[in-house]
Amino acid sequence: xxxxxxxxxxxxxxxxxxxxxxxxxxxxxxxxxxxRCALVYNDTRRNWLETYRRCRxxxxxxxxxxxxxxxxxxxxxxxxxxxxxxxxxxxxAGAVIHALNIRLDADSIAFQLRHGGARVLLTDPEFSDTVSxxxxxxxxPPLVIDVADPAIGDGELIGDIEYEEFLATGDPEFxxxxxxxxxxxxxxxxxxxxxxNPKGVVTHHRGAYLNAVSNILxxxxxxxxxxxxxxxxxxxxGWCFPWTIAALxxxxxxxxxxxxxxxxxxxxxxGVTHLCGAPIVLNLMANASEELKRGIDRRVNVMTAASPPxxxxxxxMAQLNFNVTHTYGxxxxxxxxxxxxxxxxWDQLTPGEQAKLKARQGVRYPMLExxxxxxxxxxxxxxRDGQTIGEIMFRGNVVMKxxxxxxxxxxxxxxxxxxxxxxxxxxxxxxxxxIKDRSKDVIISGGENISSIEVEATLYxxxxxxxxxxTAMPDQKWGETPCAFIDLRxxxxxxxxxxxxxxxxxxxxxxxxxxKVVFGPLPKTSTGKIRKYELRERAxxx
Numbered sequence: 001x002x003x004x005x006x007x008x009x010x011x012x013x014x015x016x017x018x019x020x021x022x023x024x025x026x027x028x029x030x031x032x033x034x035x036r037c038a039l040v041y042n043d044t045r046r047n048w049l050e051t052y053r054r055c056r057x058x059x060x061x062x063x064x065x066x067x068x069x070x071x072x073x074x075x076x077x078x079x080x081x082x083x084x085x086x087x088x089x090x091x092x093a094g095a096v097i098h099a100l101n102i103r104l105d106a107d108s109i110a111f112q113l114r115h116g117g118a119r120v121l122l123t124d125p126e127f128s129d130t131v132s133x134x135x136x137x138x139x140x141p142p143l144v145i146d147v148a149d150p151a152i153g154d155g156e157l158i159g160d161i162e163y164e165e166f167l168a169t170g171d172p173e174f175x176x177x178x179x180x181x182x183x184x185x186x187x188x189x190x191x192x193x194x195x196x197n198p199k200g201v202v203t204h205h206r207g208a209y210l211n212a213v214s215n216i217l218x219x220x221x222x223x224x225x226x227x228x229x230x231x232x233x234x235x236x237x238g239w240c241f242p243w244t245i246a247a248l249x250x251x252x253x254x255x256x257x258x259x260x261x262x263x264x265x266x267x268x269x270x271g272v273t274h275l276c277g278a279p280i281v282l283n284l285m286a287n288a289s290e291e292l293k294r295g296i297d298r299r300v301n302v303m304t305a306a307s308p309p310x311x312x313x314x315x316x317m318a319q320l321n322f323n324v325t326h327t328y329g330x331x332x333x334x335x336x337x338x339x340x341x342x343x344x345x346w347d348q349l350t351p352g353e354q355a356k357l358k359a360r361q362g363v364r365y366p367m368l369e370x371x372x373x374x375x376x377x378x379x380x381x382x383x384r385d386g387q388t389i390g391e392i393m394f395r396g397n398v399v400m401k402x403x404x405x406x407x408x409x410x411x412x413x414x415x416x417x418x419x420x421x422x423x424x425x426x427x428x429x430x431x432x433x434x435i436k437d438r439s440k441d442v443i444i445s446g447g448e449n450i451s452s453i454e455v456e457a458t459l460y461x462x463x464x465x466x467x468x469x470x471t472a473m474p475d476q477k478w479g480e481t482p483c484a485f486i487d488l489r490x491x492x493x494x495x496x497x498x499x500x501x502x503x504x505x506x507x508x509x510x511x512x513x514x515x516k517v518v519f520g521p522l523p524k525t526s527t528g529k530i531r532k533y534e535l536r537e538r539a540x541x542x
Contacts, residue, residue: 125155369396
């Protein structure tokens with residue numbers, strides 16, 4: 001025991017230590033800006049005091065139904081007000097948020113509900129058929145609450161009670177408490193599960209608090225943003241933005257479904273200042289009709305993650321006065337935890353040069369302690385030469401607790417004291433990280449490594465290409481070669497495989513060019529990521 005005067009008789013106490021939790025953000029918003037608009041959905045508008053009282057009602061109602069500390073409450077909801085409220089109410093009740101991907105099938109939903117031990121499920125009538133089939137597989141189904149939405153009609157109500165009726169059983173003055181320990185779980189989110197069952201990522205109050213604030217710093221956000229929910233709130237708890245917007249006393253504009261019409265209409269009507277989305281959302285906006293794009297007279301800040309946005313899309317967004325910030329992260333690090341922080345002198349570069357810089361993933365978030373590109377075995381950082389490939393690894397307070405009921409996977413992910421992302425990257429001389437591929441997506445052709453991302457970036461430069469994905473195809477001579485899957489722009493149906501291959505050969509090393517091109521729509525997840533594992537299977541059979 002230290003006898004230092006800085007430690008003796010200077011212990012934590014109720015006056016100087018409070019566990020960090022994002023729940024404090026909404027209490028402050030309601031007390032400081034009670035009348036400011038917190039949420040917009042179609043014709044519904046609620047201020048921060050009303051929203052806070054509804055959250056407290058829901059928390060109280062959950063506790064009345066027996067929900068206690070560390071119980072799991074599941075959500076199968078689009079971006080509607082109840083989904084936003086639940087991100088505060090569930091942890092106010094001491095429970096854990098389990099947001100389900102709304103595009104999952106019944107078997108996947110049943111697995112997650114069973115594995116996560118959900119006590120309660122809030123569901124939208126749009127998904128009633130799928131939910132009913134999932135519940136039929138459970139020996140001990142949860143209490144089901146229907147969240148009816150007039151925007152889609154009544155729908156089939158399959159639950160024990162409707163949301164507003166359930167809310168009425170709770171106390172709007174419910175006296176909730178912060179977690180006893182900031183390490184307490186706040187959310188459960190499942191990985192994609194491209195092979196076998198998905199892993200349940202468990203995050204905590206401390207990390208959620210820190211990453212919510214990191215969003216503000218990384219994106220240079222000011223008070224009172226108007227944030228459009230194009231990003232699904234089920235995805236990494238909306239990248240922590242439900243809590244970020246409360247911290248900034250902003251306005252949440254909820255969007256049930258994403259389309260170019262809905263996005264541009266919401267921006268014009270509500271004065272949207274910020275939105276997030278995968279590159280597919282940017283592509284959707286960049287390729288919208290000129291009529292839709294008219295009337296946007298202010299700069300809109302856009303944060304994107306997932307795969308690197310093609311430089312052509314970034315250039316198109318800049319021409320529309322949409323300021324794109326590129327980030328990178330995973331469910332295991334609360335969503336974005338790396339950002340391509342911008343330098344003022346880069347403003348003097350050409351649009352093409354700026355787009356190439358923006359396509360890099362960047363540097364660590366302000367509240368991430370360490371980001372390295374290193375050899376996955378030796379853990380030695382790679383040279384900062386922009387060429388040597390290593391694995392992206394994280395260390396810090398915005399890394400998950402671990403995988404639920406899976407100690408072996410947790411130990412593997414944390415080997416050597418780092419979280420191993422599985423993403424392969426280089427580190428540039430300025431310290432900025434650039435992903436080259438997932439470890440399983442690198443194409444090794446005749447002993448040479450080919451980055452599918454680099455081939456995709458070249459394909460996107462072809463004026464006829466709307467979307468592109470590249471994966472390995474077996475080859476008797478070379479072992480494997482690149483295969484390109486392409487969705488063409490409207491009116492470009494006459495483009496041939498030979499034209500695409502020759503374009504690539506003219507714009508990159510010939511050995512990197514695809515040997516096969518397959519035209520047609522690309523399979524995607526609900527968050528806009530291309531399902532490369534499906535394309536790999538198709539390529540193996542060509």
